[in-house]
Amino acid sequence: MLFGLRRQQRPAVPAVASEVSAAADDDAALIARARAGDLDAFNGLVARHERAVYGVCLRYLRSPEAAEDAAQDTFIRAWRALDTFRNDNGDGFRSWLLTIAANRARDMLRSNVRRPADSLDARLDDEEQTWEPEAPDEAPLDFAARDELGAHLERALGQISPDQRLAIILGDIHGHSYDEIAAITGVAIGTVKSRINRGRARLRELLLADSTARELFNRSGRQESDEGRG
Amino acid sequence: MDDADNDIQRRSNGAPDGGDRATLWQGEHLHPEGLSEYLDGAGLLRASERDAVRAHLADCAECRAVLSDLQAVVASLAALPLPALPRSFALTPDMLEARDLPQQLEVGQKPIDMLATAAWRRRQIALTRYASVVAAVLLVLVFGIDLLTGGSENADQAAFNVPEAFQQTSSSAPAPPQEPGERNAAPAEGDATPPATEDAPAASAEPTPAAAAGAAEDAAATEATDDVALSTAPDEDKDGKEPSTTPADEVTVAPSTDAQRSEPDMLRLLQFGLALGLAWLLAALVLLPRISPRR
Structure with missing residues (x-):
């Protein structure tokens, strides 16, 4: 039942992708105006893509503050480098933004590794409670996961390797194609596939390792296979 | 059928974990990574591989369970909502000045x-x-x-x-x-x-x-x-x-x-x-x- 609901919501993500292509014309017009120095036009582009950019940064970096910095930096860099975006029909502007964001976020994560005390995952080890969406005053990641399994999944995402996480965020959460992910992350398609496959397998293991998550997971999995047959 | 299985097994053993290709088999069963690739649909696996996977899934409840797990993972990932924005990321003129860089490039500047x-x-x-x-x-x-x-x-x-x-x-x-x-x-x-x-x-x-x-x-x-x-x-x-x-x-x-x-x-x-x-x-x-x- 729970899963059936989610199943219906599923088109929401591909819808994001198709929304992008449908909005490509609008992007193109805004890009042209922004290139001429129109900051308002550029802010129109920001409004259009900021949720996606921030969402990728947040899920990748696991820290709202860091994600905010990365997202803001991304748009400032994008404004300065607007002329390097060559696609005049506005196609792939979001991918281009995400390329900048991924670079920035990776840099931040690297520098954060040197100060593990600042990273959310380090805090996670000490005080797991802060992660639980059930503690809303403390929850550092307000993902607003719609159900418990989603919350466990968010947590598991923090435990897979950053490369796998980024590939999964872009592919399975944001619905980008392997080609786009390869372009955004700057690796070969084969590497993207392998990261996604390994990441998913690892997520499954992590969910099964937690008893609560396993129960939720098994329930939804059984429903899924029942649905598949029906 | 067995021949096909062995063929694939040999090939995937030849290219172990380190390679780009997902490991398709794990002993007698399908490897979760291979199943994940199978999940992503046509074109990713070779036709012979796909057929072999299908045939194995028909027989093996264990692998079907793994596949449905992975389907659940993918579906749950797709259902995760975009996080709410903490604030607008719209640029302001002083934001651009603060970085001590030219505010805008002339058109055509490399x-x-x-x-x-x-x-x-x-x-x-x-x-x-x-x-x-x-x-x-x-x-x-x-x-x-x-x-x-x-x-x-x-x-x-x-x-x-x-x-x-x-x-x-x-x-x-x-x-x-x-x-x-x-x-x-x-x-x-x-x-x-x-x-x-x-x-x-x-x-x-x-x-x-x-x-x-x-x-x-x-x-x-x-x-x-x-x-x-x-x-x-x-x-x-x-x-x-x-x-x-x-x-x-x-x-x-x-x-x-x-x-x-x-x-x-x-x-x-x-x-x-x-x-x-x-x-x-x-x-x-x-x-x-x-x-x-x-x-």
């Missing part, structure tokens, strides 16, 4: 120019920082030496007849050598110090802090004309602190004439050198921002 500009600015900022430190140190040295020489010069003039060589080096010294007290009382503080002339040692011991400050100011003013308008603020600061110590120094230092005759000369030279360096640095600091990265 991105490499922008990168070069950014790198240049960074280098310039670092350079300016170092130059400022050096300039600050030089400034302290120049005024410190100025005060030292100014103090001993004063004592020298008050206690004895001023040596000719010394008079020549201090280029803008206004007074002829015969009246030591006159120089002491010259431009800055004629009203502050009574013209004490006849008893030179007494004059050197006498000066009040105010008079000494005036004397130092006098020397500083001389220096200022020499060194092309160094800022006057710092020497006022110095003068405020200095006077309490100078009078005592003058008394003790005064008697040794010969040593002082050559020493201030050297100090003067050093001072000139430092002043020149300082002037160069200031010029460099002013000029640097105007030099374009494009040669």
